[in-house]
Amino acid sequence: MALNINGNSFDLPNDPRTSLLDFIRREAGLTGSKKGCDHGQCGACTVIVNGERINSCLTLAVMHDGCSVTTIEGLGTLAEPSALQKAFVDHDGYQCGYCTPGQICSATAMLDEIKAGMPSDATDDITAAPTLTDEEIRERMSGNLCRCGAYPNIVAAIREVAGEAT
């Protein structure tokens, strides 16, 4: 009974009430994932589980036996930040920084969703491959609240990285 976080294996907790978020922050000591609401309303706790972004506060750690979790710490480091992490710094895609790890985890997985052809509410033709318009970015990032209001800069950072990627 174990789950993998950023390449390291952790035994599942004894207390079944422990959310995946609390497990990551406390047991794994990775406080990059933030708790903004604990109710799936803000996206600050977004992590990538088996390639998909989820709100880690909305799921229990014990439900993730054998899962592979990537947190913000697994995307890049101070010495080697990911392209999105760098772009967030360049574009000032944050202010207080509290929503930021969630934004970046979310954006990382979101770009994969686009590549996989998943449509969104902002997609005109849901049978065609979606293109990454600003409206697509805004729609797909709307599960990640930023009370500081860094949205235009967040969009700019994602746009830059997506542009480089395609």
Add this chain to the structure above:
Amino acid sequence: MSAHLIQDEPDTRNVLDRTTQGIIGKPLSRPDGLLKVTGTATYASEYDIEGCLEGVLVTAPFAKGEVTSIDDSSVTGMPGVVAVLNDKRMTPRAIQGTAGEAPHTGLCKVDYWGQPIALVVAETFEQARDAAKHLEIEFNSEDAIFDPAACTPEPDDDPTRQGDLGKAMSDAEHSVDLKFTTESHASAAMEPHAAIAQWDGDTLTVHASLQMLNYNISELADAMKLDESKVRLVARYVGGGFGSKLGVSQDIVAASVATMQLGRPVRVVMSRQQVFQNVMRRSETSQRLRLAVDHHGKLTAFGHEALVSNLPEEDFAEPVLQSSHFLYAGKNRLLQSETARIHRMTAGSVRAPGEAVGMPVLEAAMGELAEKAGIDPVQLRLDNIPTKHPATGKPFGSHKLAECLQRGAEAFGWDGSDRTPRQRREGEWWIGTGMASAARVHNVGEAKARVTLHDDGTAKVETDMTDIGTGTYTILGQIAGEMLGLSQSDVLTELGDTRFPRGPGSGGSWGAASAGSAVFVACEALREEIAQKIGQPVDALTFKDGLVSWDDGSVILADIANGENFTKEGHFEPGDIAEDYTASGFGAFFAEVAVNRWTGETRVRRMTGAFGFGRVLNAKTARSQCLGGMVWCIGSALTESLMFDPTDGHLVNPDLAEYHVPVNRDVPDLDVLLVEERDAVASPIQAKGIGELGMCGGAGAIANAIYNACGARLYVFPMTPDKVLAAMPVD
């Protein structure tokens, strides 16, 4: 060691324009940026402290009355439970900004629904949360007034009355007499309030999410009956504040009581619901605007009255009229604000207290007046800018309203010649534009900062000032680098610890000008000392790239330090100047909206803001502050509203699913113009604040755009679809 500057006169030296490092004002990225994007910046609750217990607050399920008993035994047998605390020192209300004391203590008397009544402490968070749910209490509840309109308000003890407003209204060519309401707002900073308290038998150390450590240390010491020298507060990273973390909150005192009683570190983090229920709300307001113009379009009457509310025994009253006092001329004036005493949670500072709700209403009324008088609304504002404070006669510092209006209009492509509503439709959407002025009083406070020059040619800045996302780490480093001739990477800034020299903290947009001036004063003293060492007048020296040079010589900065560290503490104090002038930031907003003819939904399609706020210290972080403010304009115009149950007074929407802050898709690309100016009155670095100006009036521009788009004239903020639809003419 210490250099003291009391600013009694305007500082027109513009020292930072004559320095040569060339980093001041530049859009440099934040030095703390990589920490934030990699998840390695540490917020209050995230310190890994050995043996830390977890505390969860229990809150009152009634609005007014008394807790008569708490049955500890109902939970003490539960796994992991260590203690149930209800201590006289604990605070039932979040403390108001700059209070510097703990005016309310003891949890048994309850004044609002959701007030903390106890703290349950256990070994793990899950255990504490479970026990908190099972704690049995007994209480007597009483009837209470929740509706501000249902009680007799306290009158304004200092109203402004000039001339005869009533007569000016009836004599006027064109006038409006309008009543508006605005709903309560929450700060809803993304990081919930949190504290880890540690008592070592002598000193209480608390990691907390706070904006103003220098006031907070006094508040906590007062609550705990400790000497301030026995308290240390640390807040290196703060996940947003917006006024909600100005004063010590209930979690901090509860954690402190617990650690002192239990002898182990204790962490208390409020749930999101507790943050909504316990921490400051912005008061709802009712406002009456009476405005009149003569046939030249000059304001002859200016009446702005407000009713706000708060709990009994709270000094704070939302200062709705703050900028109305000086924004526009008009000889006949009446400004007064009344306060109703009701039992909703404490009303206090939420980003831009006063202007955030006063300005949109004033600007919506100005929009209606412009229409009545047949004047371009931009022109109406331009024609009514006073040359001095209309009531006190005090001169302004710099005043960029006209330039912001003009430049904003140009950038937006404003055409004010025909403002007839319902002229443009795209499919099911009505399209329209609107504008508003921006104003926010300038605040500045006493501040200290230490700057140390090391013998390796790097420098360090230390102050207890906080960075709540505003960019303090960035701009203080830039000021020191600019003054000492160092690159950004050669200056390390350390903040958020009461062991450092103290200042006013973050709030009221005063941090940059206050702490920045303290750093400036320290650097001036360092430059002076270096000049003495070299034997040259300081004005003859150029500091650049780690080199100090003069006419016929130069020396490496690191060599001057010569193995000793040069340290100066800068101490800045605003002097008489604060009394002699009216200082304010000004700006203008322009918005284009689409309003759905069938649903009444409003989408902001584009928005331009032009702002003059003194010297821009960093164009990137300053722009971000403006963006954030404009996003808040969208929220307060369209969605944000705390709703209270009229029968039992509980907050109906205490979370982020039901209290609607703007999400990414609600926000279009926003255009920000930084209108450069030097305000010699504002501070010795000629800077004013920008944390709040960006939200002071913009909701009025959106309101005016809604009317221009679809003809719905609304007198209530937020303008939710149901209200827009009800007010929209039938086509």
